[in-house]
Amino acid sequence: MPDELNSGEGAPAAPEKRFSDGLVRGVLEGDFRSVARMITLVEDGGSGTSSLLRELFPHTGRCFTIGVTGSPGSGKSTLVDCLASHYRGLGLKVGIIAVDPTSPFSGGAILGDRIRMQSRSLDPGTFIRSMATRGHLGGLSRATADALIVLDSAGFDIVLLETVGVGQDEVEVARAAQATLVLVVPGMGDDIQAMKAGIMEIGDVFVINKADHAGADRVEAEIRALVSISSRRDGWKPDVVRTVASEEQGIDLCAGAIERFRAFVTASEEGRGRELQVQRERLLELVRSRVLADLMSRPGCAELVEALARRVMSREMDPFSAADELFACVCGSSGDSRESK
C-alpha cells in the first residue's frame, strides 16, 4: 500500500499537495508521463486518489471507449493494434488499456503480454498501458473506470480497452466501455456455445476474426442467429463483421460498425440508458468498497474478522450469524466513527 496516499488523505502536507497539483496539471495537458503515473496511483487503489480524480472529472466526457473482448487466441491484441492505427490515421489521440487476469494472490503482471505490447508503443501518439487486478473482487473494474477518467481528461479521443478472457470480471470491465466488440474465431468447438451465452448481450459489435480460416461461415451464421433472437433492453441489433486482423483486412468495416453504434449510444434515449446504468452501478460499487474500507480501518476490526472466521471454520458459528455481528459493527458505530474524524 502506498503510504504517501494514505497519509495524504488525512492531512495533506504542502509538498504532497504541490506534487498532486503538478500531476493533475500534467494529466490535463496530456503529458504521457503524468498519465502513466496517475494510472499507477489509481491501480494501487489508495484512498487519496479520489481527490485527484475529482479534479480531473469535470474535464471528461469527450472520449469514446471501445472494449475489445473474446477468448484467448481470438486475436484481440492484433485487432486493437489495427484499430489504433485506423484512429491514428484519422489524427485522433488513442489510448490502449490491456486488462490482465492476474492472480488474485500475488498481484503480479503478465510479462509476456507486456513484452508483446512493446511493439505497439513505437507510435508516440498512442498511449499503452497494461492493468492488473490487485486482489479484491471489483478492484479491477474500479481501477479501469478510474483510468478511463484519467485518459478522458488527458484529451484522448479514443480508448481501446482490451480484456483477456470471457469471465464475469471481463464482462464487468467491458461494461465500463461505451461500445463492446466481441471477437469470435472459426473452429472454436462446442465451448463457443457457452461463451456466446455469456457475451451475447455485451457485444455491441461482433467481429469474426481470422475470417480466412475454415468455419468462418458457420460461426458467422451462429452469431447472426443468436443476434436475431436476442432482445436487448435498448433495442440495439449488433452488427456482425469479418476481419483478418493479422492482414489488416476488414478494419474499416469494423470501425464503421463501431461508428454506427456510437451514433446510437450518443444520440438516442435508449442508448443513453446504458451509460446511466453504468454510472448507477459504479456509484453502488464505490459505496460498497468504501463501507468495507471504513470497516477494516477501525481498531480491532481485523482481529474481529479473524476471530469470527475461526469460529465459522470450527462450526461454532454459522457464517450468517458471523456476518450479522460484523454488520452490527459497521452500522452500529459508523456515525460515531465519522464524527470523531
Added chain:
Amino acid sequence: MPDELNSGEGAPAAPEKRFSDGLVRGVLEGDFRSVARMITLVEDGGSGTSSLLRELFPHTGRCFTIGVTGSPGSGKSTLVDCLASHYRGLGLKVGIIAVDPTSPFSGGAILGDRIRMQSRSLDPGTFIRSMATRGHLGGLSRATADALIVLDSAGFDIVLLETVGVGQDEVEVARAAQATLVLVVPGMGDDIQAMKAGIMEIGDVFVINKADHAGADRVEAEIRALVSISSRRDGWKPDVVRTVASEEQGIDLCAGAIERFRAFVTASEEGRGRELQVQRERLLELVRSRVLADLMSRPGCAELVEALARRVMSREMDPFSAADELFACVCGSSGDSRESK
C-alpha cells in the same frame, strides 16, 4: 425476485414456515428434489434464504469440494464426468455444480450446457446442477458458497465445481473449493502464457488433458517450470498429471493427486490457513452485500441513486462526491433503520 422469500423474512406466516421446515428436513435427508429447490432459492438470492442456510450449516464439514477450471475447450466437463464416475465407484455420493459465465443482463442459463449435462444425470447417485450469475458482482461466488453448504449438509461426500473460463470471477469461484484443478491442453498458443499467470497460484493440481495431442511435452515442461519457481504462501508444490479424459486415461493418477492435496489441507496448519482465508473473505463479502441490500431497501434510496447517477452523467457532479452522499446515507441512518424493525 421471489416474493415468497422477501415476505417470509419480515413476518414468516405459518404455511411458509412449514414449507421451510420441510425443505430443510428434505435437504438434511439428502432428498435430491429438496436439494435442487434449495439451490434455486440461494441462486435467486432472496434474503430469506440465510435463515434456512443457518439451519443447514451445523450439519456441514464432511464434504470435500474440488474445483475444476481451465479455458474453453480444455475438456473440463469430460474430466468432471470421469472423476464423478471414479468417486461413485468408491461408493461416494457425488454432486456436480457447473458454473456458467452467464450474461449479467438477462440472468439466463446456457441451454447447450444443460443439454450436454443430461448425459451425466443418468446415475441416480450423482446430483448435477448448473448455476448462473444473477447480475451483480460477487453474486456468483456467494451463490456457489451457499450451494456448497446445501450439498455438504445433504450428505454429499464430494462436490465437483466446474467453472467455465479463466477470468477473475472463475478464480473467486474456484477459491470456494477446497482443492482446485487447473486444466491445460497442448497447443494453446501464446495465450497460455496469459492464462498461466492468472491461474498459477490457484492450481493445487495441474492436469494436462488431451495429453495424446502433439505438444503435451512442451506444455508439461512449461507448467513444471512455473510450478518450480512459484512460491505459494502455504508452501504447497502442485502435482502435474496427464490425462486423456475422453478415453478415461489418467483418472486414477488425477484422483491420487487430489487425495495428496486433501491430506495437506486437512492435516497441516498451512493447509488449514487456506480455509481460514476463504472464510474471512466470505464474511467480508456477506457484510458488503448486506450493506448494499440495506441501503437499497430504504425508501427513496433507489431514487437518490438514480438522481445522483444522472448528475454524474451530465458532469454536474463527480462520481466520488456522489458516492460520498450515498455513503452518508448508508452510515448516517443505519442505526435508526435497524431499531425500527
